[in-house]
Amino acid sequence: MRLALINRTGGLEFLEDHIRAACPGARLEYWPSDAAREAEVAICWDPPDGTLADMPNLRLVHSIGAGVDRILADPTLPDVPVCRIRDDDLAVAMGEYCHWATLWFHRGLDAVTRNATAGHWHRFEQRPASQVPVCVLGLGDTGRHVACRLRDAGYPVRGWSRSPHDIPGVLCHAGPGALPLAIADAQVLICLLPLTPDTTGILGHATLSALPPGAAIVLCSRGEHLDRAAVVTLLRSGHLRGAVLDVFPQEPLPADDPLWHEPGVLVTPHMSALAKPRRIVAQIAENLRRLDRGDPLLNRVDRARGY
Numbered sequence: 669m670r671l672a673l674i675n676r677t678g679g680l681e682f683l684e685d686h687i688r689a690a691c692p693g694a695r696l697e698y699w700p701s702d703a704a705r706e707a708e709v710a711i712c713w714d715p716p717d718g719t720l721a722d723m724p725n726l727r728l729v730h731s732i733g734a735g736v737d738r739i740l741a742d743p744t745l746p747d748v749p750v751c752r753i754r755d756d757d758l759a760v761a762m763g764e765y766c767h768w769a770t771l772w773f774h775r776g777l778d779a780v781t782r783n784a785t786a787g788h789w790h791r792f793e794q795r796p797a798s799q800v801p802v803c804v805l806g807l808g809d810t811g812r813h814v815a816c817r818l819r820d821a822g823y824p825v826r827g828w829s830r831s832p833h834d835i836p837g838v839l840c841h842a843g844p845g846a847l848p849l850a851i852a853d854a855q856v857l858i859c860l861l862p863l864t865p866d867t868t869g870i871l872g873h874a875t876l877s878a879l880p881p882g883a884a885i886v887l888c889s890r891g892e893h894l895d896r897a898a899v900v901t902l903l904r905s906g907h908l909r910g911a912v913l914d915v916f917p918q919e920p921l922p923a924d925d926p927l928w929h930e931p932g933v934l935v936t937p938h939m940s941a942l943a944k945p946r947r948i949v950a951q952i953a954e955n956l957r958r959l960d961r962g963d964p965l966l967n968r969v970d971r972a973r974g975y
């Protein structure tokens with residue numbers, strides 16, 4: 669089988685050795701090339717629009733990540749199955765990151781770090797986790813794990829998602845109408861939603877200003893969920909305490925982007941949870957075997973739903 673590695677900005681070489689080891693019979697090509705155009709399977713992160721439509725033998729599009737928004741955004745995406753990665757380790761890593769980011773605000777480490785650079789000793793009042801409600805937007809595998817981890821750490825946890833979920837000890841809300849209620853008392857709002865037309869810009873002025881004064885946000889999903897002008901306005905007005913931002917519409921975030929220096933914003937380099945190359949390739953290899961045998965593919969994306 670011929671496989672093509674496709675990404676707008678390249679950089680998928682890190683998968684090559686793993687693919688050669690896991691799929692010894694496969695031919696691996698890099699886009700852009702005529703040979704890649706002939707491939708039956710596209711292994712992608714962010715394929716430029718029209719690339720997949722220009723592959724006459726294409727039978728499967730496989731994301732190398734949990735998200736498929738960059739793939740589904742191509743209006744010319746051909747009618748072939750799209751699969752994504754599902755990885756329990758990813759949820760664990762996201763749990764660590766979101767727990768850390770929650771502590772960053774809850775224990776005042778954002779302010780303490782600022783004071784430390786000025787050699788200023790000031791002990792802020794400390795509150796127990798039970799007094800710091802947290803809301804998790806997106807209750808898929810990852811969101812569920814994050815919500816349970818924070819619940820187990822003693823935070824009152826609210827969750828919000830498109831469809832109803834039932835998580836013991838987490839107050840779950842569903843549907844657009846329930847968003848204001850879900851976030852009404854959140855001191856920390858964590859966004860783990862898939863990026864779809866419905867969720868693009870969901871963290872805009874209306875949502876962020878509905879948070880209680882002094883709330884903070886943690887963005888680990890996609891940069892496009894956030895209206896950055898709104899967050900900057902609400903940080904500067906003092907309505908928001910801070911923002912830990914791990915994802916951006918353009919990555920890497922350019923070195924001269926003012927967000928790096930916006931008071932209250934902590935930029936991290938899309939590091940919250942990334943699948944390991946071995947895991948990614950094991951799942952792709954399994955789907956290649958299934959494709960070969962005509963068996964149902966794993967982790968197939970519902971294209972209408974967008975994830």
Ligand code: GLV
Nearest residue numbers: 732733734735943
């Ligand atoms: C990371 O952002 C992923 O979608 O796996």
